[in-house]
Amino acid sequence: xxxxxxxxxxxxxxxxLSVFRMLVQAGHEGIPAGEIARRLxxxxxxxxxxxxxxxxxxxxxxxxxxxxxxxxxxxEAMTALLxxxxxxxxxxxxxxxxxxxxTLLRGRCGTAGTT
Numbered sequence: 001x002x003x004x005x006x007x008x009x010x011x012x013x014x015x016x017l018s019v020f021r022m023l024v025q026a027g028h029e030g031i032p033a034g035e036i037a038r039r040l041x042x043x044x045x046x047x048x049x050x051x052x053x054x055x056x057x058x059x060x061x062x063x064x065x066x067x068x069x070x071x072x073x074x075x076e077a078m079t080a081l082l083x084x085x086x087x088x089x090x091x092x093x094x095x096x097x098x099x100x101x102x103t104l105l106r107g108r109c110g111t112a113g114t115t
Contacts, residue, residue: 003058004084007077010057015042016050023060023073030063030072 011017018040023031031039037047051071054060058077063070082104089097 004081006057007059007081010053010059015046016054019050020054020059020073023071024078026072028072030070032068032070034068036071
């Protein structure tokens with residue numbers, strides 16, 4: 001539960017949530033910190049603080065590439081958080097979570113260009 005609280009706390013900020021969503025959309029190749037700052041129009045020091053919090057929560061990874069630092073989402077951490085949140089879903093009534101399950105199954109992975 002501590003891991004879930006840390007992850008949810010990190011995501012409970014508009015700036016950090018925007019960064020995390022961007023990294024999720026970017027895929028495993030990630031995005032350089034400078035590009036994240038440019039896309040979100042945030043100062044480097046603000047972005048740095050947000051990236052540190054997301055990293056300490058285990059939601060993102062970073063890799064140095066020359067002078068750049070490339071950030072990427074940790075999909076296994078995102079999956080673990082979603083599994084934790086859904087663990088006791090339904091209380092024996094699957095219809096309660098049916099729409100959420102449908103949403104997860106329809107995720108954007110592999111559906112580029114479709115809506």
